Amino acid sequence: MRKMRRKGLASMASQTVVTTPDTVDLGPAAGLSCRECGERFALGPIFACEICFGPLEVAYDFPSGDPEGLRKRIENGPENIWRYAPLLPVPADVASKPNLNPGWTKLVQADNLARELGVEPGKLHVKDDSGNPTHSFKDRVVAQAIEAARAFGFTTLSCSSTGNLAGAVGAAAARAGFRSCVFIPHDLEQGKVVMAAVYGGELVGIEGNYDDVNRFCSELIGDPAGEGWGFVNVNLRPYYGEGSKTLAYEICEQLGWRIPDQIVIPIASGSQLTKIDKGIQELIKLGLVEDRPYKIFGAQAEGCSPVSVAFKAGHDVVRPQKPDTIAKSLAIGNPADGPYVLDICRRTGGAVEDVTDEQIVDAIKLLARTEGIFTETAGGTTLGVAKKLIEAGAIDPSLTTVVINTGDGLKTLDAVAPTAGMSAVIRPNLDSFREAGLA
Amino acid sequence: MRKMRRKGLASMASQTVVTTPDTVDLGPAAGLSCRECGERFALGPIFACEICFGPLEVAYDFPSGDPEGLRKRIENGPENIWRYAPLLPVPADVASKPNLNPGWTKLVQADNLARELGVEPGKLHVKDDSGNPTHSFKDRVVAQAIEAARAFGFTTLSCSSTGNLAGAVGAAAARAGFRSCVFIPHDLEQGKVVMAAVYGGELVGIEGNYDDVNRFCSELIGDPAGEGWGFVNVNLRPYYGEGSKTLAYEICEQLGWRIPDQIVIPIASGSQLTKIDKGIQELIKLGLVEDRPYKIFGAQAEGCSPVSVAFKAGHDVVRPQKPDTIAKSLAIGNPADGPYVLDICRRTGGAVEDVTDEQIVDAIKLLARTEGIFTETAGGTTLGVAKKLIEAGAIDPSLTTVVINTGDGLKTLDAVAPTAGMSAVIRPNLDSFREAGLA
Numbered sequence: 063m064r065k066m067r068r069k070g071l072a073s074m075a076s077q078t079v080v081t082t083p084d085t086v087d088l089g090p091a092a093g094l095s096c097r098e099c100g101e102r103f104a105l106g107p108i109f110a111c112e113i114c115f116g117p118l119e120v121a122y123d124f125p126s127g128d129p130e131g132l133r134k135r136i137e138n139g140p141e142n143i144w145r146y147a148p149l150l151p152v153p154a155d156v157a158s159k160p161n162l163n164p165g166w167t168k169l170v171q172a173d174n175l176a177r178e179l180g181v182e183p184g185k186l187h188v189k190d191d192s193g194n195p196t197h198s199f200k201d202r203v204v205a206q207a208i209e210a211a212r213a214f215g216f217t218t219l220s221c222s223s224t225g226n227l228a229g230a231v232g233a234a235a236a237r238a239g240f241r242s243c244v245f246i247p248h249d250l251e252q253g254k255v256v257m258a259a260v261y262g263g264e265l266v267g268i269e270g271n272y273d274d275v276n277r278f279c280s281e282l283i284g285d286p287a288g289e290g291w292g293f294v295n296v297n298l299r300p301y302y303g304e305g306s307k308t309l310a311y312e313i314c315e316q317l318g319w320r321i322p323d324q325i326v327i328p329i330a331s332g333s334q335l336t337k338i339d340k341g342i343q344e345l346i347k348l349g350l351v352e353d354r355p356y357k358i359f360g361a362q363a364e365g366c367s368p369v370s371v372a373f374k375a376g377h378d379v380v381r382p383q384k385p386d387t388i389a390k391s392l393a394i395g396n397p398a399d400g401p402y403v404l405d406i407c408r409r410t411g412g413a414v415e416d417v418t419d420e421q422i423v424d425a426i427k428l429l430a431r432t433e434g435i436f437t438e439t440a441g442g443t444t445l446g447v448a449k450k451l452i453e454a455g456a457i458d459p460s461l462t463t464v465v466i467n468t469g470d471g472l473k474t475l476d477a478v479a480p481t482a483g484m485s486a487v488i489r490p491n492l493d494s495f496r497e498a499g500l501a
Numbered sequence: 502m503r504k505m506r507r508k509g510l511a512s513m514a515s516q517t518v519v520t521t522p523d524t525v526d527l528g529p530a531a532g533l534s535c536r537e538c539g540e541r542f543a544l545g546p547i548f549a550c551e552i553c554f555g556p557l558e559v560a561y562d563f564p565s566g567d568p569e570g571l572r573k574r575i576e577n578g579p580e581n582i583w584r585y586a587p588l589l590p591v592p593a594d595v596a597s598k599p600n601l602n603p604g605w606t607k608l609v610q611a612d613n614l615a616r617e618l619g620v621e622p623g624k625l626h627v628k629d630d631s632g633n634p635t636h637s638f639k640d641r642v643v644a645q646a647i648e649a650a651r652a653f654g655f656t657t658l659s660c661s662s663t664g665n666l667a668g669a670v671g672a673a674a675a676r677a678g679f680r681s682c683v684f685i686p687h688d689l690e691q692g693k694v695v696m697a698a699v700y701g702g703e704l705v706g707i708e709g710n711y712d713d714v715n716r717f718c719s720e721l722i723g724d725p726a727g728e729g730w731g732f733v734n735v736n737l738r739p740y741y742g743e744g745s746k747t748l749a750y751e752i753c754e755q756l757g758w759r760i761p762d763q764i765v766i767p768i769a770s771g772s773q774l775t776k777i778d779k780g781i782q783e784l785i786k787l788g789l790v791e792d793r794p795y796k797i798f799g800a801q802a803e804g805c806s807p808v809s810v811a812f813k814a815g816h817d818v819v820r821p822q823k824p825d826t827i828a829k830s831l832a833i834g835n836p837a838d839g840p841y842v843l844d845i846c847r848r849t850g851g852a853v854e855d856v857t858d859e860q861i862v863d864a865i866k867l868l869a870r871t872e873g874i875f876t877e878t879a880g881g882t883t884l885g886v887a888k889k890l891i892e893a894g895a896i897d898p899s900l901t902t903v904v905i906n907t908g909d910g911l912k913t914l915d916a917v918a919p920t921a922g923m924s925a926v927i928r929p930n931l932d933s934f935r936e937a938g939l940a
Contacts, residue, residue, distance in 0.1 A: 141580065160612065162873055173599065174676070193632060195873065197911070233873035237613065243939065248926045256914050259921040262870030264939060267926035278929040285931055287940040431701030434601055434634065434672035472636070472911040475695050482698040487687045487706035490717040492724055500682065500703060501726040 086213045090125070091151035094118040094300055097402070105151075107214050107297040117398070118300045120151045122344075129349030133319065136311075136350075141166045143202055143308040149344060150308070151301050152209040161208055162234050164201035165308050167193040169316040169464070174432035179452050181459040187322070188445075189313055190435055190467045198438075198469035199334070200230035203305035207294035208238050210301035216292035218243055219263075220282075222275040225254050226391055226469060231294055232261030243291075245275050257473070306334040310341025313464050314351050321345070321356045323461035326448040328440045328468055329360045329369050329414070330392045332399030338466075339406045359457065360403050360414035361447035363387035363422060363439075369400045373414035378404060388419045388477045389439040391469070413456050417446035425449060426471060426478055436471030444468070525652045529564070530590035533557040533739055536841075544590075546653050546736040556837070557739045559590045561783075568788035572758065575750075580605045582641055582747040588783060589747070590740050591648040600647055601673050603640035604747050606632040608755040608903070613871035618891050620898040626761070627884075628752055629874055629906045637830075637877075637908035638773070639669035642744035646733035647677050649740035655731035657682055658702075659721075661714040664693050665830055665908060670733055671700030682730075684714050696912070745773040749780025752903050753790050760784070760795045762900035765887040767879045767907055768799045768808050768853070769831045771838030778845045798896065799842050799853035800886035802826035802861060802878075808839045812853035817843060827858045827916045828878040830908065852895050856885035864888060865910060865917055875910035883907070 086105045094103040098116025109118055125132060125148060132148065139145030143165030144157040157163075168190045176186035194201040204227070211219055219235040219242045221227050228244045235242035242263030246255070247270065259265045268275045282288040283297055292298045314321055321342055327335040339358055345351045362370045365387030372380045380400030385393035397403070407414050417425070422439055425446035430436050437445070448465045451457040471478070488494040495501060525544045533542040537555025548557055564571060564587055571587065578584030582604030583596040596602075607629045615625035633640040643666070650658060658674040658681045660666050667683045674681035681702030685694070686709065698704045707714045721727040722736055731737045753760055760781055766774040778797055784790045801809045804826030811819045819839030824832035836842070846853050856864070861878055864885035869875050876884070887904045890896040910917070927933040934940060 163607070168602070174678070193634075195632075196875070197636075197909075229875075233869070233875070235873075236870055237873035239613070246923075248923070252918060253914055255923060256918050256921045257875070257911065259923065260866060260869045260875050260910065260917055261873060262866060264924045265922075266934075266937070266939065267923040268929050269926060270929045274929040278934075281931060282934065287931060287934065427699060427701065430672070430699045431675055434674075434676035434700060436635070436668075436672070436696070436699050470636075470911075471699065472696065472909075475692055478699055479691060479695050482695045483704075484685075484687070484694060484698065484706045485703045487708060490707050490709045490713040492720060492726060495705075495717075495721065495726065498705070500705065 087153045088151040088210065088213050088301075089153050090122045090148060091120045092123040093121050095121040107210070107216070107292065109297055109299045120300050120304050122149075124149065124344070124348060126348070132348065133350055136315070143205060143305070146308055146311045149311065151206065151304055153213070156209055159209075159212070159238070161205055161238050162195040162201055164194045164205055166312060167191050169313060170433060170435065172433050175429065178428065178432055179449055179459070181452065181463065185460065185462050187462070187464045188429070188433065188435060188467050189309065189464055191309070192435070192437065192467060192470035196226070196230045196233050197473065198226040198230065199306070199309065200226045201234065202308050203302045204230045204234045204294055206305040207292065207298040207302040208234050208240070210298050211240065211292035212238075214292065216290055217241060218291045219294060220244060220279070220291050221294045222246070222272070222279045223258070224250065224272055224390060226473065227295065228254070228258035228265070229261070232258050232263045232265070235263055236261045245279055247272055247275055303333045303337055306337035307341035307344070309334070309466065310338040311345065314342065314345055317462070319351050321351050321354055322464045324357045324359065324412070324457050324463040326359045326361055326444050326451070326457075326463065326465045328392055328444045328466065329362050329397060329403055330394045332360070332369065332397045332403040335360055336399050336402045336406060339410070356410060357412040358406050358410045359412040359447065359451060360407055361444040362414065362416040363389040363392055363443050364416045364418045365389075366393045366395060367416035368395060369397060369403050370414045370416040372400065373404055373407060380404070388474075389422055389443045390474075391438065391440045392443060413451065415447045415451055417443060417450055421446040421450070423478055423481060427482065429467075430471070435467060437467045438469040438471050438474040439477050440469055441467040442477075526592045527590040527649065527652050527740070528592050529561045529587060530559050531562040532560050534560040546649070546655070546731065548736055548738045559739050559743055561588075563588065563783070563787060565787070571787065572789055575754070582644060582744070585747055585750045588750065590645065590743055592652070595648055598651070598677070600644055600677050601634040601640055603633045603644055605751060606630050608752060609872060609874065611872050614868065617867065617871055618888055618898070620891065620902065624899065624901050626901070626903045627868070627872065627874060627906050628748065628903055630748070631874070631876065631906060631909035635665070635668045635672050636912065637665040637669065638745070638748065639665045640673065641747050642741045643669045643673045643733055645744040646731065646737040646741040647673050647679070649737050650679065650731035651677075653731065655729055656680060657730045658733060659683060659718070659730050660733045661685070661711070661718045662697070663689065663711055663829060665912065666734070667693070667697035667704070668700070671697050671702045671704070674702055675700045684718055686711055686714055742772045742776055745776035746780035746783070748773070748905065749777040750784065753781065753784055756901070758790050760790050760793055761903045763796045763798065763851070763896050763902040765798045765800055765883055765890070765896070765902065765904045767831055767883045767905065768801050768836060768842055769833045771799070771808065771836045771842040774799055775838050775841045775845060778849070795849060796851040797845055797849045798851040798886065798890060799846055800883040801853065801855040802828040802831055802882050803855045803857045804828075805832045805834060806855035807834060808836060808842050809853045809855040811839065812843055812846060819843070827913075828861055828882045829913075830877065830879045831882060852890065854886045854890055856882060856889055860885040860889070862917055862920060866921065868906075869910070874906060876906045877908040877910050877913040878916050879908055880906040881916075
């Protein structure tokens with residue numbers, strides 16, 4: 063079943079490698095390995111296994127034997143994701159290259175929120191990735207893709223996008239000195255177009271929907287016209303995805319090199335959730351954190367809940383849905399990593415849950431009202447699910463919980479606009495002020 | 502002349518102090534002193550001198566004699582403005598209280614931008630305050646006001662605002678556990694209303710323009726209905742303003758405890774510029790940086806350039822203007838600190854300059870295209886002026902220059918929308934792609 067679904071990808075898996083493997087320096091990255099059959103490949107701009115069509119991921123030769131030294135090295139590193147360079151597919155001198163240096167965002171101890179949700183004081187944290195350069199976690203993954211693109215000799219950075227990713231690629235490419243050419247549906251909202259176009263790269267509208275945009279990108283990768291082009295979420299995907307590991311590293315380090323008991327993570331393709339689990343497993347293997355139980359919870363919107371539905375039904379297979387939700391950045395009806403998400407949530411004793419659009423908006427306003435953090439719809443989904451799971455007893459309110467906020471509310475203003483307005487309009491005098499009951 | 506202008510304020514200067522001075526712990530803050538006549542007052546929610554109506558500012562008893570120890574203490578402090586708690590009007594344990602913890606934003610070495618402007622590599626930096634919690638430098642000043650409000654026993658936080666400040670106050674109050682009530686013109690754009698309302702405080706539209714809003718707030722402060730209300734930029738203004746000093750501290754520390762040769766700063770009321778100068782002078786007196794010459798440059802929009810006009814005409818007095826510019830956050834036609842700005846820019850050998858709205862938009866796009874930083878119109882003004890001064894030879898391209906980016910482009914999308922769109926719209930196939938000349 064899984065293999066059949068991936069056949070479309072496999073036809074592109076043998077794209078010409080621009081640089082030969084022995085000139086590629088991506089630090090501890092030793093090669094690519096197939097997540098299904100384990101087959102190994104040299105580092106290159108490939109993303110699907112030639113044998114079984116499974117997805118490829120980065121395999122590492124990690125430093126070993128001196129966890130204390132490694133921990134010190136990280137703690138003395140830069141205040142961004144490059145402090146973890148020894149654990150990422152990037153050259154050792156990555157911090158000296160021009161890039162946006164995302165990461166090391168705040169882990170906010172959310173005591174006001176904890177009080178409202180009945181969680182013990184000091185136990186609830188929000189990992190606030192709206193603090194990244196373009197205000198979403200996408201900056202983490204794009205930064206990885208850029209370093210791979212450099213290593214492979216690509217000169218143009220590209221992606222298909224409906225929002226956050228377009229801006230993240232445009233900004234990162236500008237700073238890193240790449241040409242960028244980003245493909246979007248031609249009828250995208252003007253605000254999102256501006257956010258992506260301002261960085262000066264090519265922004266190309268495709269007459270069609272997001273599926274048409276993706277299909278076109280796949281065609282371009284297989285064509286000579288796509289020579290020298292790095293598509294961050296296609297032929298650079300194995301590297302790109304590794305950026306999400308840094309969320310796990312930062313959370314554990316910020317908790318004093320300790321794994322939280324419970325983590326709630328949004329699910330779009332599911333990649334972020336699987337990489338956070340991978341990051342935790344690496345920290346354990348390297349001796350940087352104590353090996354202890356933790357539970358991973360996945361969050362979806364009811365209007366696009368294929369993984370949640372599969373989880374609740376006890377299925378291993380995820381049945382695609384046609385998305386209909388305000389959480390547009392999570393609206394992937396056929397999530398590539400869905401089966402892996404199911405494995406991880408079941409293995410760790412977590413769960414996958416979904417919430418309605420109304421609950422998403424309520425959660426956005428709850429977080430703003432209690433902690434002064436304005437999150438986008440994806441963050442509202444994640445917090446909404448956390449609230450639901452606490453109320454249902456699935457998340458233990460006496461244990462440490464981290465909720466991931468992947469992006470900024472300024473990007474999805476429309477979602478809250480109908481219910482966030484002025485509380486009163488008055489004339490400019492004290493009588494009018496008193497009449498309105500504000501005194 | 503100055504005194505007459507301030508008479509309106511002085512009538513409010515004797516508002517009841519909620520807490521008695523000896524219970525107020527604001528760390529090194531020893532009292533308030535009049536910037537005009539030097540008269541001293543006890544710490545309290547007052548902002549104008551009872552003797553001469555001059556503006557009050559915080560006076561300190563700073564630690565002395567051990568610069569190396571102080572520097573170490575700062576370097577080991579939290580990664581936010583509270584690392585400078587020994588230099589700010591806040592209690593020593595401020596970092597343990599609930600607040601948004603702004604600051605310690607990136608100082609970006611802008612080599613791509615330097616190349617375009619003909620500045621020596623490594624010499625041009627952008628201090629990027631869009632990385633603050635609500636994405637503008639206002640988080641710095643509001644954080645100070647909150648600590649003063651706590652010290653004075655206020656329970657409601659308030660301000661008049663047309664944008665950034667409303668959101669900053671709403672967010673900070675939510676996190677810190679204050680009620681908030683913010684006053685805005687009733688016809689503000691919906692996006693800005695949403696950004697301010699989402700934090701759940703009272704957001705009150707006033708039927709009138711921004712001047713009417715301000716007049717109403719002044720009335721409220723003098724009325725029993727305003728008892729217990731802290732207006733961050735009125736009766737808490739002396740504390741509020743000190744937040745901008747942290748920009749100077751951070752810039753110098755991030756440059757290795759060294760004063761930059763040249764700093765370009767936007768002018769609205771002019772407070773930020775004067776406080777950055779104050780911060781540098783403090784670092785010199787405390788022995789934290791070497792005493793060396795530096796030049797301060799002020800930036801305005803042509804459509805609201807009262808300080809620039811006065812500077813060029815050699816006047817000491819600033820003649821008010823009626824603002825008409827896209828740089829709305831800088832559109833203060835009668836800037837309170839204008840005369841002080843003139844003093845500082847002349848004393849340091851700097852200048853004040855202005856740019857057109859078109860140059861502002863060009864500068865926004867220049868910064869995005871070269872460094873991947875999307876700034877708001879205020880930042881565009883500042884960079885536009887920096888560019889103009891470099892071209893005119895007033896800023897030396899061989900010396901270290903820091904340009905302040907006060908806020909995020911997501912807040913002023915409208916300014917760039919007309920000129921930041923798709924480069925092409927194509928059908929989803931390779932022929933259409935080639936026809937558009939994108940291959």
